[in-house]
Amino acid sequence: MADNETPQNISVPLVTVARKQPEPPVTPVSAVSEDASGIRAFLRARGSANAADRGFAGLMLLGALSLFVIVVLIVWILIQKSQLSIHAFGFHFFRSSNWDPVNGDFGALPFIFGTLVSSLLALLIAVPLSLAVAIFVLEICPIPLRGPISFLTELLAAIPSVVYGLWGIFVLVPLIRDKVGPFLEKTLGWTGLFVEPNFGVGMFTAGVILAIMIFPVISSISRDVMRAVPNHQREAALALGATRWEMIRLGVLQNARIGIVGAVILGLGRALGETMAVTMVIGNHPDISKNLFNPAHTLSSVIANEFSEATGDLYLSALVEIGLALFIVTIVVNAVARLLVWAVTRGNTAKAV
């Protein structure tokens, strides 16, 4: 018995399973039907499917429409609060480079220039760098390094801008004044873009700090976009005898380019509106100059700097109009970027994104 029991004991469950197998078809069905009846009961209880669908669609539409309401409200308030300055200066406001609170003469041109150039400079530095990091992490990086690099990239995105500004003042400014600046002047001084005197604060430093700030945004989004490219694209390229670089260029970048442009636009958005870090290193002097070592000023930093102490209605109104100018610049830049995307991808449907 005892000898028999063990094999029997082992076989018993098998047998019971085997024996019970005919039963399950009954129980699952009943379970399913119970579930189904549960769902059905719920569906029956909530009345007409039509009403539910419409209600849901209406709710979603409301959410989408609220976007229009918010944007219209912002524009309306900006225009209303800048009436004084719009009436006083008209279109001249956007062409004049005079900003003189004492005599009540205001012009936005140097600020628009500063915002555009510093953001463009940031893109010039950040886009190649962030794409390189994204490609490396995804396609080339040894697995153990992948985690730390991705983590550090995202960590950069979490640092508040005032901390970037402080770091800029204490580390970046002396570095650019004493090391990078003289080197750039020696090698690229002939272009007229890097001419002494270089005080360390100025357009170039602002561009560099903005580049560091938008780098994580562009890098992590384009990494995710490239990851979404199906593997068979890579395999196909390799199977045709492509080198690794050709595989990345043809198989990955080609397919992910729309998403990458989207990532760049997001980064540009952050660069255009960035205030605190920029104002700490740009020199805050409204000046239009080809020399990138010169101090400059941006739309957002003039608002942040002067709004709280602004006295006089015209002065306040001009500052609000600066806000309006920033809004217009953002819209125009975004529109141009979208046109670019459209021009690049015309006729080609996005394959992976």
Place this chain on the structure above:
Amino acid sequence: MKFKIATLAALATLSVGAGAQNITGAGATFPNPIYSRWFSEYSGSHPGVKINYQSVGSGAGIRQVSQKIVDFGASDGPMTDQQLSESKVKLFHIPTVLGAVVPVYNLPGVNKELNFSPEVLAGIYLGQINHWNDPRIARDNPGVNLPDHQILPVYRSDGSGTTYIFTDYLSKVSPDFQSRIGRATSVKWPVGIGQKGNEGVAGMVRNSQFSFGYVELIYAEQNHMSFGQVKNSSGKWVKASTDGVTAAAAAAIKTIPADYRVSITNAPGPNSYPIASFTWLLIPQHFDDANKGKVMVDFLRWMLQHGESEAASMTYAPLPKPVADRVAQTINQIH
């Protein structure tokens, strides 16, 4: 002990319940440290009274008190006639303490304290004096080996009372400065680099060789920065100090009008430091809530009797005695 605290707390809540009085003010950032201390000390000795002060800047303070958003305002610069006429409430300017602005610089290899005449200060910020070895600087600093290097002027990029005091002074001593730049909380500087806040200007000057800037006296003292002497209207070189600032206010006493809206930059007197100014509380002449008015008047009396004596320890210059006596008269008119 615990019992005591408990009773005290109970008493406090009781009195809060009985005569709780919340007063809100907003304005200048420069006097914020001493105002915060005054308000918390006063609240401590007067349970139930809570004075809340937000240092949002003089401009915002003037706007908010004019619009009746806050009970009182504070400003580093006096309100203009137009601002007073547009205000929804009639306001008193109550001077509280004085501040001064000092020239700071970073000149490697020069250990001696430098002298700056008014013409030099204006010249540097007009861009007319752009090298350290300019004869106009050398003339005031005999024996100092001034380098042949470009000056980097640093100014406040944010609107500030500091800039107002400084440009007000330069406008008084230099007709050229007055016509080309003028006085305001932020102006159109022809040269230089702007930095946010006293700390921004000080940091820039500290980190950049051959730079020149202006900061609040308090800020320079608390951060142990060396600063230059300025020639006053009597032709004497004066180094800024709380005594020098109070002396300037005392010397200007005859010119102080009944509403206290006065600039005391370039004040007469051999001991007066020339780049100095009052800072004011903007108090409504009439409070709709009589209880609030009573508390406000009581606080102002407390400030004159106790608060002023604490000013010097926080490196603010207290009001000179004659001015304080006049302010006591003015306070009686608040109802």
